[in-house]
Amino acid sequence: MITREEIISIGHFNKAHGVAGEISATLDVDFEVLDGISCLVSDMDGIFVPFFINSCRPKTHDTVLLMIDGIDNEKEAAKLVNREIYALKRDYEQVSEEADADGYPLDYFVGFDLQDSDGTRVGEITDVDESTENAIFIVTREDSELMVPANDDLIVEFDLDKRVMVMDLPQGLLDLNNQ
DSSP states (O other): OBOGGGEEEEEEEEEEOSSSSOEEEEESSOGGGGGGOSOEEEEETTEEEEEOEEEEEESSSSEEEEEETTOOSHHHHHTTTTOEEEEEHHHHHHHHTTOOGGGSOGGGGTTOEEEETTSOEEEEEEEEEOSSSSOEEEEEOSSOEEEEEOOGGGEEEEETTTTEEEEOOOTTHHHHHTO
């Protein structure tokens, strides 16, 4: 049985495409990631169910058309419409090990410790605000909450095993958050 702790969100199903069971999906990751994962997972009435990809072809820069094993008509594909798509974390980490931050959805970093490039611990990334064009990491400290731009140019490195992200934060940024 697949549990919530074993999965990570990577996108959502859109609508059925044609009558042969093909379905469009919008991904929060590069579609090449699909080549390295064993299955897609979706919540079907409270149970995380694996779906195996038969074929995948790009439609736009963030949308793909998928053929899923066992789904061969529009009615079956419609059961997946608007459902979130997950990948198994173990698969995703293995596929993305060599990737930069672009290879990971930002919410993957929730729970990571954030450090400044000088080695100072800033706090724990507890949420991501993607409601605006520029995403923001919400970082919780002992007595406050900070907002840090989730910008690839600021990310120096991250360690998946230690769950630590190092960022080169602009001087004074942390002081602005405390005002």
